[in-house]
Structure formats: structure tokens, C-alpha cells
Amino acid sequence: MLIDIKDVEALYGRLDAVHAAARRRLGRPLTLTEKILFSHMDDFETCPAERGKDDVWLRPDRVAMQDATAQMAILQFMTAGMPKTAVPTTVHCDHLIQAYKGAQDDLLVAEDTNREVYDFLHAAAQRYGMGFWKPGSGIIHQVVLENYAVPGMMMIGTDSHTPNAGGMGMIAIGVGGADAVDVMTGQPFSTRMPKVVGVKLTGELSGWTSAKDVILKVAQLMTVKGGTGKVVEYFGPGARAISATGKGTITNMGAEIGATTSLFAYDASMGRYLRATERAAVADLADRHAAALAADPEVEARPEDFYDELHEIDLSALGPQVVGPHTPDLGRAVADLGAEAEREGWPVELTAALIGSCTNSSYEDMTRAVSIARQGAAKGVKAKTTFMISPGSERVHETIIRDGIMDGFNSVGGIVLANACGPCIGQWKRDDVQKGELNSIVTSFNRNFRARNDANPETCAFIASPEIVVAMALAGRLDFDPEADTLQGADGTAFKLAPPTGEELPAGGFISKDAGYEAPRADAPAVEVSPTSERLALLEPFPKLDPVADFKDMPVLVKAQGKCTTDHVSPAGPWLKFRGHLDNISNNMYIGAVNAFTGETGKGRNVLTGETGKDYNQVARDYKGRGIGWVVVADENYGEGSSREHAAMEPRHLGGRAVIARSFARIAEANLKKQGILPLWFADAADYDKVKEDDRVTIEGLADLAPGQPVTAVLRHADGGEDRVRCNHTLNPSQIQWFRAGSALNAIREQQGG
Ligand code: MIC
Ligand code: SF4
Numbered sequence: 039m040l041i042d043i044k045d046v047e048a049l050y051g052r053l054d055a056v057h058a059a060a061r062r063r064l065g066r067p068l069t070l071t072e073k074i075l076f077s078h079m080d081d082f083e084t085c086p087a088e089r090g091k092d093d094v095w096l097r098p099d100r101v102a103m104q105d106a107t108a109q110m111a112i113l114q115f116m117t118a119g120m121p122k123t124a125v126p127t128t129v130h131c132d133h134l135i136q137a138y139k140g141a142q143d144d145l146l147v148a149e150d151t152n153r154e155v156y157d158f159l160h161a162a163a164q165r166y167g168m169g170f171w172k173p174g175s176g177i178i179h180q181v182v183l184e185n186y187a188v189p190g191m192m193m194i195g196t197d198s199h200t201p202n203a204g205g206m207g208m209i210a211i212g213v214g215g216a217d218a219v220d221v222m223t224g225q226p227f228s229t230r231m232p233k234v235v236g237v238k239l240t241g242e243l244s245g246w247t248s249a250k251d252v253i254l255k256v257a258q259l260m261t262v263k264g265g266t267g268k269v270v271e272y273f274g275p276g277a278r279a280i281s282a283t284g285k286g287t288i289t290n291m292g293a294e295i296g297a298t299t300s301l302f303a304y305d306a307s308m309g310r311y312l313r314a315t316e317r318a319a320v321a322d323l324a325d326r327h328a329a330a331l332a333a334d335p336e337v338e339a340r341p342e343d344f345y346d347e348l349h350e351i352d353l354s355a356l357g358p359q360v361v362g363p364h365t366p367d368l369g370r371a372v373a374d375l376g377a378e379a380e381r382e383g384w385p386v387e388l389t390a391a392l393i394g395s396c397t398n399s400s401y402e403d404m405t406r407a408v409s410i411a412r413q414g415a416a417k418g419v420k421a422k423t424t425f426m427i428s429p430g431s432e433r434v435h436e437t438i439i440r441d442g443i444m445d446g447f448n449s450v451g452g453i454v455l456a457n458a459c460g461p462c463i464g465q466w467k468r469d470d471v472q473k474g475e476l477n478s479i480v481t482s483f484n485r486n487f488r489a490r491n492d493a494n495p496e497t498c499a500f501i502a503s504p505e506i507v508v509a510m511a512l513a514g515r516l517d518f519d520p521e522a523d524t525l526q527g528a529d530g531t532a533f534k535l536a537p538p539t540g541e542e543l544p545a546g547g548f549i550s551k552d553a554g555y556e557a558p559r560a561d562a563p564a565v566e567v568s569p570t571s572e573r574l575a576l577l578e579p580f581p582k583l584d585p586v587a588d589f590k591d592m593p594v595l596v597k598a599q600g601k602c603t604t605d606h607v608s609p610a611g612p613w614l615k616f617r618g619h620l621d622n623i624s625n626n627m628y629i630g631a632v633n634a635f636t637g638e639t640g641k642g643r644n645v646l647t648g649e650t651g652k653d654y655n656q657v658a659r660d661y662k663g664r665g666i667g668w669v670v671v672a673d674e675n676y677g678e679g680s681s682r683e684h685a686a687m688e689p690r691h692l693g694g695r696a697v698i699a700r701s702f703a704r705i706a707e708a709n710l711k712k713q714g715i716l717p718l719w720f721a722d723a724a725d726y727d728k729v730k731e732d733d734r735v736t737i738e739g740l741a742d743l744a745p746g747q748p749v750t751a752v753l754r755h756a757d758g759g760e761d762r763v764r765c766n767h768t769l770n771p772s773q774i775q776w777f778r779a780g781s782a783l784n785a786i787r788e789q790q791g792g
Contacts, residue, residue, distance in 0.1 A: 040169065040185050040555070042126070043319050045099060049191060050323055052077065053330035059083050067334030069344055070303050071234045071269040074209040078192045080226065089346060090233045090267060093770045095226035098211075100126050100186060100193040101218050104178040105152075105159055106133035106463075106610070107196035107682055109618030111215030112162045113577050114783060115222050116565065122167035124224035128186070129163045130171040130178035131156060134614055137426070137460035138467040145174045145456045154573055155618060164562035166222075175554025176431025176457045179203070179396040182210075183286050184315050184433055189304040189324045190331045194218060194227055198681040198705060199396055199484065201299040205286025206308050207324075207331055209269075211299050214683035214709035216782055223786075228772070229708070232298045233268045235260075236337075236345035239276025241354030245537040246372075246521055248406065249284030250398060250482065250503035252351060253291040254359035258369040259349055263675040265297030266704055268346070272302050273338050276353040281542040282311035283400030290397045291484045294366040296678065296703050303332035307542075314543045315433075316550070357521075358506050362486045363478070363498035365601070372506055376517025379478075384498045384516070389470060389477040390424040391511035392491075393504040394455070395462045398482040399430030401548075404438050406540030407482075407504040408446035410520075413535050414512040415449040418528025422514025424470065428455045428462065436549040450512065461491050464611030468492045478516050482507050487605045487679060489630065493612065495639075505538040574618040579787070580690055580714055582780040585740035588667055589695055591754070592735045593645045595658055595668040599634035602672045602699075604680040604706060606630035608688055617684065624688040628654040628670075635731040645732050655692060662693035671729045672699035676717075677706020686713040690781070696737060698751060698765060700726055711773045714781040716740075718765035721748060725763040732756040737765075743774055 053073070060068055060076040063083065068076075076082040078096045086092040101123070103111055108129045115123070134155065135148040149156065156173060163170035171181055178195065179202035186193070189207030194200065196218045203210035211229070221227050237256060243249065256270070270292050272285070280288070285302045292300030302308075304324050312321035324331055337344045361369035363384060370378060379386050393399075393407055404427075414420070427447050429435035435457050438444055444454060460466060462483040471477050471494060478498045479491065486499035500516065509520040512535075524532040567574050583589075598606070608626055616623035629640040631654070636642070643650045644657045646664065661668050670689065676699035677685060686709035689697070696716040700723045710717045716737070720726055729735075730753070739749035753761040769777065772785075779785035 039317055039319065041188060041317065041320065046188055046191070046320055046323055049077065049099070050327045050330070053190065053327060056082055057330060067336040067344065069234050069271055069337055070301055070333040071209070071232065071271055073330065074190055074192055075231070087231045089231050092231050093228050094231045095228050096192065098125065098194045098221050098227055099191045101221050102128050102130065102178055102182050102186070102193060102195040102200065103218060104133050104197050105129065105131045105155065106614050106617045107215050108159055109155060109574065110683060110687065111196050111218050112159070113618065114216060114219045115166065117577060117783060118219065118223045118786070120223055123222040125221055127222055128169040128171060129159050130181055131159065131173040131175070132177045132458045133463055133465070135173055135456045135458035135460060136465045136467055137455045141454050141456045148173055154571060158565065158567065158574055158618070161562065161565045164559045165565050167558045169558065170556040172554045172556065174432065174457055176433070177396040177459060179290060180399060180430030180434065183283070184431060188320055189308055194221060196681055198293040198679065199290045201292050201297070202286045202290035202396060204289030204292070204299050204301040205282055206311070207302055207304045209299055209301060212293060212681045212705055214681055214686065214705055214712060216683055216712035217708060229298065230267055233346040235265070235268045235270045235347040235349070236341045237270055237272045238274040238341060238348065238350040239272055239353055240274055240350065241276050241352045242279045243353050246358045246505065247353070247356050248503045248505060249280050249287045251356055251359045252353070253288045254361050254369055254501065255351060255356060256349070257291065257294050257361060257367045260295045261367045262294060262365060262678055263296050263701065265292060265295035268297055270297045270300040271333065272300065273333065273341070277302055278305045278307070280307065281402050282307045283402055286400070287397055294484055296675065298704060304328055310543060314548060358503060360500050360502040360506065362500035364486060364488045366484065366486055366501060372502065373519045373522060376519070379516055385476060385478045386515050386517045387478070388423040388480060388510060388514055388516055390426070390479040391421065391507050392426045392428070392461055392479065392481040392483065393507050394428030394430060395459070395483040396430055397484045398504050399428065399434060401434055401437060401544050402540045402542050403504045404434065404443050406538040407508045408443045409538045409540060410505050410508040410512070410535055411450045411452065412446045414525065415446065417525070417533055419512050419525055420451045421511040423511055425450065425452045425511040426455055426461065427452050428460045429457045432457050432553055433548050433550045436551065437544050440549055441544060441546070463614070464490055464493055464609070465614065466492050471497070480507050480510050480516060485679065487603050489609070490605055509535055572619060572622060573615060575620060577620065579784055580781045582784065583695070583714070585743065589737040589740055592667050592669050592695055593661065594671055594729060594731065594733055594735060595661070595694070596628050596631050596642060596654055597634040597671040597729055598631040598673060600632055600673060601678065602631050602676050603678040604682055604685040607677065607685040608682060620687055620691050623684055624691050625655050627658065627688040627692060643731060658692035667693050667695040669695055669735050670697045671726065672697060673726065674700045676702045678703045681705045683709040683713065686710045686715060690715050707768065711769060711776060712782040714777060716767065716777065718749065718751065718767055721764040721766050728753055728761045728763060730755055743769070743777065745770055745774070
């Protein structure tokens with residue numbers, strides 16, 4: 039077991055006293071979210087903690103980082119000069135493996151092409167006391183669920199799907215690298231005390247419906263920004279009837295509604311999973327403290343009195359869902375997709391079907407999915423489209439090979455990819471479809487932003503449960519409804535697929551021979567970074583800015599229209615290779631943003647030279663060369679999606695001063711603050727329309743920037759006219775310090791007298 043049981047004992051031993059004090063303080067019973075958060079605050083008896091209002095300082099028990107975000111986080115950590123991380127930390131190599139030919143070949147290629155980065159991460163992990171999970175060992179969230187998730191504990195991870203561990207009753211929050219660095223250097227993690235949403239689950243999943251459909255439904259109910267600043271707590275008899283890994287699917291995809299995290303209470307399913315994954319000692323402890331690892335009983339009895347928002351889903355009445363294209367909250371029942379696709383002109387013929395990813399690659403998912411594949415194979419039917427499987431971890435992978443599940447997928451033509459993110463993050467070398475070609479794919483992943491999987495903006499990506507994806511793969515069609523339609527067997531007769539069946543956990547136990555873990559070493563040598571590397575570069579501190587002079591007469595580099603997710607600001611796929619080199623990766627800055635003035639993507643006008651159709655990063659470099667800062671204007675939910683802090687560091691590096699948006703996604707806003715860019719909210723959303731292409735923007739009120747005090751953006755138009763636009767911000771006193779210092783890291787250095 040890779041967890042120190044003493045840490046669990048110490049936490050559980052304190053819970054009753056902390057919860058009693060918190061109940062006294064609030065004068066009411068506690069939700070599970072409050073129980074876990076209060077037990078991770080330094081000063082739980084006094085610290086203001088009004089939901090949605092106060093910022094709280096928390097002490098997470100653990101940090102996890104994946105390779106694409108760990109590089110920048112570790113480069114920042116190295117500037118702090120600490121010998122070792124202050125809390126248990128792990129690094130997982132999963133994002134940089136490209137999917138092309140299949141697991142074995144792809145892994146060899148990845149080890150070769152990414153050698154420099156893997157060596158760096160490995161050396162840093164060994165040196166600074168971090169656990170290292172080598173390439174091929176699995177996707178961060180699956181590996182965390184299998185090895186590190188502990189009910190009632192708290193972790194942060196440099197990946198937005200960190201809430202996967204909420205399926206095991208843990209508060210697990212996705213953050214940018216700079217937040218992780220705080221915790222790794224022994225400082226608290228700060229976030230706004232979240233509002234708490236209750237989702238009551240009644241009934242039971244059956245037939246074609248699975249855990250995935252619960253979150254696909256919640257995404258439709260709450261939308262991509264409905265979870266911002268909130269924790270979603272699932273409860274009720276239906277919740278207890280879902281397996282621990284199914285719960286993980288639900289909490290993982292809570293990232294898609296912007297939730298701070300999502301959470302289930304400890305129950306028997308988690309106990310079973312802990313025991314199956316060699317953590318019986320944790321299960322025994324959790325059984326003894328079960329009441330402290332769930333909301334108080336009054337909360338389930340009268341949820342409307344304790345949650346800020348309440349939803350109810352009857353699992354018995356929920357049918358299979360499918361969401362997409364281009365956004366995870368555009369959904370409907372599988373049965374209704376055909377008609378809608380025809381209306382909208384989405385191709386119904388599939389070009390690929392993909393299952394797995396961190397969201398849906400449990401043993402249960404794989405057994406349910408293969409039960410559909412086997413029915414096809416028995417009738418001589420093969421997948422009528424490219425069909426690929428990304429297992430979540432080596433443990434699941436080995437086990438499903440032993441249990442004949444891989445053979446079942448192979449028998450319908452499935453291609454097994456490495457235990458890695460692969461096509462889910464755009465690491466998919468696709469030869470079959472040309473860029474710009476309209477086509478449809480269906481996956482069991484969690485994200486489906488434009489161009490996400492294959493860098494083709496014309497790919498319509500839909501998301502459904504693995505079993506639905508396999509059924510659609512056999513039919514080769516998006517409009518296939520397995521509950522109503524038939525397939526044709528090799529002998530020409532029509533047959534209907536029976537609903538999937540699966541096993542929650544392997545009857546023969548998991549295989550876990552060489553899982554791919556390496557422990558740190560006390561005598562590890564210092565970490566070197568080559569000054570000539572194209573992939574890694576040591577960081578220079580960002581310059582301190584003058585709150586008046588540097589925020590005057592700034593051109594508008596980008597006014598983004600519609601969605602501006604982190605994938606629009608700094609896409610992954612081919613750019614992943616520069617995640618450790620700030621200047622090189624900055625060449626992708628705003629490459630996916632749609633120009634609100636011209637409709638072009640990734641291009642705009644240099645208002646100083648008059649040149650048009652220029653790449654945003656080029657324009658920014660020109661402004662920076664002239665010593666001129668610039669602003670970005672955006673619509674709702676700016677920075678939705680990934681936790682990648684590159685989306686904040688690149689603009690900061692190239693001279694960005696402020697992002698003025700109708701609203702922000704939580705992690706993106708936090709990342710901007712950390713790196714010294716001002717996130718400003720239009721007080722009146724309609725003011726977005728007042729911004730013109732050749733405006734010069736001055737932000738007034740920064741010299742005495744104070745919490746809760748609006749500032750003014752003065753838009754000076756080219757015709758001599760002017761608009762004064764009120765903007766709000768959410769900076770607290772420490773974040774204002776970061777702004778003044780030029781970044782959070784600068785502020786720390788100043789405090790240390792450096
Ligand atoms: C994602 O799913 O978008 C990613 C790739 O896992 C990101 C992290 C990254 O960009 O490195 C995330 O979710 O945070
Ligand atoms: Fe990897 Fe996709 Fe999961 Fe992100 S969502 S961690 S890219 S598998």
C-alpha cells in the first residue's frame with residue numbers, strides 16, 4: 039500500500055471533535071463537503087467560511103501532477119529552493135503518449151520522443167521526494183483512485199479531472215501548477231468556500247443506463263458553468279447503489295460543469311473497492327468512522343434546508359444519454375439523437391468510436407462494454423468504424439487481458455492503445471480523416487470541445503457511456519438506438535443487442551505485478567535543465583508592473599467571441615511537447631480564439647502597424663517589443679476546461695495585463711491571479727458589446743485596488759468617444775499582494791526577502 043495509514047488514523051481521530059466544533063459554530067448539521075473542508079482548515083473554529091463569500095485556507099493531504107502540467111509546476115517549485123515537497127506528491131506520465139499504432143509501439147515512440155521530459159520529471163521526482171509513475175502505468179486519475187484515494191481526505195491535482203477521487207469520498211480539487219507549488223512548499227491552498235449543490239439519486243440503474251448517464255444528465259441540467267464555485271454532493275439510496283468506480287465517473291465529469299469538485303459519502307461500495315485494491319486497512323478504518331465520512335443524517339432527511347441548490351434524478355427512469363458536439367452540456371436521450379443529427383446536418387456515419395480514458399476505464403466499464411462487443415462477435419459482426427480502447431491503468435489492463443476482455447474487443451476489431459490519455463487530449467495521429475473534413479466520432483471520454491481529439495475543427499465529437507459507444511461502433515452509426523434498433527448478423531438476419539452486463543470488481547482479483555511505480559531516493563542528484571533545450575527552460579520571474587503606468591492605453595489583443603476555453607487559449611495535442619518551455623509554447627497563444635470583429639480564428643489586427651490577419655502571438659510579441667501591454671476581452675466562462683496554467687502564463691509572458699470577461703471558470707481565474715494578470719468581470723454583461731477593435735483601454739483604480747471594490751475600464755474609441763465600464767474582481771488581500779508583486783511567486787520571494 040502506498041498510503042501511510044498513520045496519516046489516515048491521525049485525520050480520522052480528529053474528525054468527531056472538529057465536526058462537533060463546526061456544528062456549534064454554524065448552529066446546524068453539516069454537509070459532507072463542510073465536514074471535509076473544516077477538517078482541513080488550520081483555524082476551523084474562527085476562520086470566516088460563509089459559502090460563496092469567504093476565501094478559506096486549506097491543508098490538503100496530497101498533491102498529484104500529470105506530466106503535461108508537472109513540468110511547469112516543478113520548474114516553479116525549483117525556484118523555491120526546498121529540498122523536498124512538504125506533502126506526499128506523485129507525478130504521472132500519461133498525457134504525452136501519442137496514440138497511433140497501438141499500445142506497445144506507441145509507448146516505445148513516446149519514450150523516445152519525450153525522453154528529455156521524462157528524464158527531467160523522473161530526476162525531479164527522485165530528488166524532491168515525489169512518487170513517480172512511469173509512462174504506460176496509467177492515467178493519473180485512475181492510478182490515484184486505485185492507490186491514493188481515501189474517503190474524507192483532501193487532495194489537489196494539476197489536472198481538472200482530479201475530482202475523480204470524489205468517487206471515493208475524497209475532496210479532490212483540480213488546480214493550476216502554481217497552486218500545487220504552494221502546497222508542495224508547505225503553504226495552504228486558498229479557494230472560495232464553495233456553495234454546496236445536492237443531487238439526490240433515487241431508484242437504481244438498469245438496462246442500458248450507467249453511471250455515465252447520471253453525469254451526462256447533470257451536465258444538461260446545470261450547463262458548463264452551472265457548477266462554478268460549487269461542490270456537488272450526491273446522496274440518497276441511488277447513490278449507494280452505484281459502484282465506487284461508477285461514482286468516480288460521475289465526479290470526474292463534474293469538471294465539465296465547472297464544479298470545484300463533486301463528492302459521494304463513504305459507503306459499502308467504496309469499502310469493497312478499497313479491499314480489492316489492497317487497501318483493506320483503510321477500509322477498516324473508514325468503516326469505523328463511517329458517520330464522520332458522510333453528511334449528518336438531517337441533511338439527507340431535509341436536503342432543502344442545507345444545500346444551496348437541489349436536484350433529483352430517478353435512476354430507474356433515466357435512459358442512456360449522449361452529449362455533443364463541441365460542448366458537454368448539449369445533450370439528449372440516445373433515442374433522440376438521430377432526428378436531431380439530421381436536422382443539424384451532423385454526419386450520422388461514424389468515423390471512429392473510442393472508449394476508456396480517465397473517466398470510464400474501470401473493470402466494470404470494460405466488462406459492460408465487452409458484453410456488447412461479444413454479442414456482435416457471436417453474430418459475426420465487426421465494428422463498422424475505427425474502434426479504439428484506452429485502458430486507464432496497467433492494473434486494469436493486465437486484469438482485462440487475463441479475463442479475456444481484451445480478446446472480446448479484439449474479436450470485433452478493437453485496437454488497444456497505451457494506458458494513457460491518447461486521443462482524449464488530442465494525442466491521436468489520425469490518417470483516415472483530413473483536417474477540415476466534416477465527420478462524427480463518439481467517445482466515452484469527458485471533453486468534446488472543437489478540435490480537441492484530432493485537431494480537426496470539423497469533427498463532431500459526441501460523448502456517451504462505453505456500452506453505448508460499443509453499440510454505435512457495431513452499427514457504425516450515430517443514430518443507432520440499441521434499445522429500439524437491430525443490427526444485421528453475418529448470416530443476414532436482424533438481431534437486437536441485449537442490455538449490457540458487467541462485474542463491479544474482478545472475481546479473480548486485480549493483477550498488480552509491475553504497476554510502474556518508482557519511489558523517491560534520498561541520495562538523488564541535482565536536477566539539470568539544458569540551456570539549449572527546446573522542450574524545457576528554467577523560468578525567469580515576471581516583471582513587477584506599475585498599477586497606473588502599465589495599465590494605460592492598452593490595445594485589445596483579442597476580443598473573443600463565444601466559447602474561449604483553455605483549449606482555445608493554449609491547445610494541447612501537438613503543443614504538448616512545449617509544456618516545459620514557456621517561450622516556445624507561447625506560439626500557440628489564442629490560436630483557437632474566434633475574433634469577435636472578423637470571425638477569424640487565432641488571428642487579429644496589429645492596431646499599431648495596421649496589419650491584419652496576424653497570428654495573435656505575433657501581434658502580442660510586437661506589442662511587447664514596444665513595451666506596450668494589452669488586454670483580452672471575453673464572453674462567458676472564460677478558460678473553461680483544463681487546469682493548464684500555460685493559458686495564464688503565456689499571456690503574462692507576452693505582455694497581457696488584464697482579461698475582462700463576462701465570467702470566468704474557477705481554475706482559469708485562479709491561474710490568472712497567480713501569474714499576475716488581472717481577471718476583471720464586466721459588472722454589466724452588455725458592456726462586452728462596447729469594446730471596439732481599435733480601442734485603447736485604461737484601467738482606473740488599481741493604485742488602491744481593494745477587495746470587493748470595483749475598478750473602471752475606460753474604453754477610448756478611435757473616433758474620440760469614450761465609454762466608462764465598471765468591472766468587478768474577486769481578489770482577496772493576498773491575491774492583491776500577488777498582483778502588486780507581479781505574480782504569486784514574486785510575492786513569496788519578496789516575503790522571504792529575496
Ligand atoms: C484535459 O483533460 O483537458 C487535460 C489535458 O487533462 C487538462 C490538463 C492539461 O492541459 O495538461 C486538464 O483537464 O486539466
Ligand atoms: Fe487525460 Fe482525457 Fe482524462 Fe484529461 S480528461 S486526464 S486528457 S484522459
